[in-house]
Amino acid sequence: MSDPFAVLGPHKNGRRWSVTALVPGAESVEVLDGKTGKREAVLHRLDGRGLFSGYVRKGVATGPYRLRAKSGDTTWEQEDAYRFAPVLGEMDEYLISEGAHLELWNSLGAHPMTHQGTKGVHFAVWAPSASRVSVVGEFNQWDGRRHVMRSRGTTGVWEIFVPALPDCSIYKYEIRDQAGNVLPLKADPVGFGAEHPPSTASVVRDLGDYAWSDNEWMATRAERNGHDQPISIYEVHLGSWKRKIEDGNRPLSYLEFASELVAYVRDMGFTHIELMPISEFPFDGSWGYQPIGLFAPTIRYGTPDEFRHFVNACHRAGLGVLLDWVPGHFPTDEHGLGQFDGTPLYEHADPREGFHQDWNTLIYNYGRREVQNFLVANALYWIKEFHLDGLRVDAVASMLYRDYSRNDGEWVPNEHGGRENLEAIAFLQRTNELVYKADAGVMMVAEESTSFPGVSKPTDQGGLGFGFKWNMGWMNDTLDYIGRDPIHRSHHHHQMTFGLTYAFSENFMLPISHDEVVHGKGSMLSKMPGDGFDKFACLRAYYGFMWGHPGKKLLFMGQEFAQGAEWNHDQSLDWHLLDHAWHSGMQGWVKALNNVYGETPTLYQTDCNASGFYWLEVDQSDLSVYAWVRQGKDGTDPVLVVCNFTPTPREGYRLGVPNEGRWDVLLNSNAEEFGGSGHGPASCDSEAIAWSGQSQSIGFDLPGNTAVFFRLRNGLA
Structure with missing residues (x-):
């Protein structure tokens, strides 16, 4: 009916x-x-x-x-x-039919309201091929006969106002397909809350009007998120950052994160927190990358308003918040989007287009306007309703190519016979355009692992329109290099320099993410060759290379204090390691890197501009030494970065410098406070000795496995 x-x-x-x-x-x-x-x-x-x-x-x-x-x-x-009369109006119907309802969540989903003088909840769901849709829950004994919904004609939307229903009621949709068969009960695609897993019902949550107190941050975040600003991101999996062992080994809540995580990240000098996906997901082991409820902050850590409290606390502490967003695929759980109304509604019907072989998940049909609208509106929802400062879009490469991880005959070419997914490209472009139009102060970040052109170029220049792109090539090359025995590094010297041949082709972030410290890859510390002291020295030098390299920074939790074990999502980080000097020293080194990075415009103003970088020593493969200059927008305030990636000290090492004067040591990874031996250079006065194409040079002792930053005194020569 x-x-x-x-x-x-x-x-x-x-x-x-x-x-x-x-x-x-x-x-x-x-x-x-x-x-x-x-x-x-x-x-x-x-x-x-x-x-x-x-x-x-x-x-x-x-x-x-x-x-x-x-x-x-x-x-x-x-x-x-x-x-009761319908709640949705003609404008809702028009916008939904056109796939142009940019605040779709205000029409679909479950909304507590007063309608015709009576309090209750309005339900609306898109199921165009259903023959009947009912909302069911404990309030009607899960009986689909009691609240059969009204079809809104060609929109495919069904709605009903259920009077006297309170906030926090649990519900699902009972849907009959065209043949009248009852499908497995479905969670609400636009639900704002969910039950604690493994239960799978949606929960009525009143988004209401949260009392935000982050006006100062919101007024200035456009500047803070700019390409010429210091951006150092702490990537966090909320379920395993820290646990309450004394309370059943539970993870912290959003309210506890608002205190403990915010204070820690701020003290460490990071500028942003990036959350691995918190859109509701059924399986802990997916880490959130197989979401079911795109509009629901996971109940694992609290309610939507408690999540807002966390974001608000971040902003009041001067920290931005990014969310990992997963529009590339969704799981096949029967209460989810798959075959939602008895047809492949959100996904492609053809598994060659609609099924991810790698992850056993379904792929959105980006060419269907209502599906694209659903995803675009979801991006806007997180920005508007939760004041998020940006989205990091997961697995973009899997979206861009129809033959991604497929053999010949397992994929369908586009209308031109090519491998590019034209519909996904158009979706990403539209999403970025609309997000930046809604708030130019946010950042959209692509995890894109190929050399697809123009990922971070504006759409009017033919790009995808992202603000930043993860530099996966840099990550893969440098991690391969740093994991080698130093005796072999001279033969792979180019792996540390190759990234500079394309470093300014996109607006890059340098990511050391969760993917690099899981699935048998080991922790960052375990990747380092050698034993004990050498491992820590090598990792400190690598982080120095990373923070001195052009590009914004991202580090996964635990790596800042050299967690020894591979990341395990089921347990807390090994915070007890901070009782050991080498681990606490590593933490102090990352904090010092962040502080110097944030206080030295030279190190961030030209992260995305080739004018701010040039090599001093690029070919010293026999020494495994690299040296370069970072300079500000106007070519002033030069900073030198020198890295030695062998355990062999280079005594009396000479380096050409661009300016005459005294060069002070900004950072030395071998300092005792960071767990090093304490050896290294002090301030150096330049000498009129031509070296490496420069008329001036300095001589100093360069310890093994060490990164040193020098800054010209007064900085304006």
């Missing part, structure tokens, strides 16, 4: 008014005057399904009447959901 309202509820029959009600299990039903509470009429039972009907006065039929039902010795009263 597509319109139960045509039968149920109040209706005018000639000159008389009637009320028809379906109350399964009732033996008798009466109509009560909603104003006086007096019995108005006794409805006649029409059949054994619980269908009752009878005549009432016009004033009752058009007013707030109630139903009183009886079965045996049990009597109950209830509102009649079928006396």
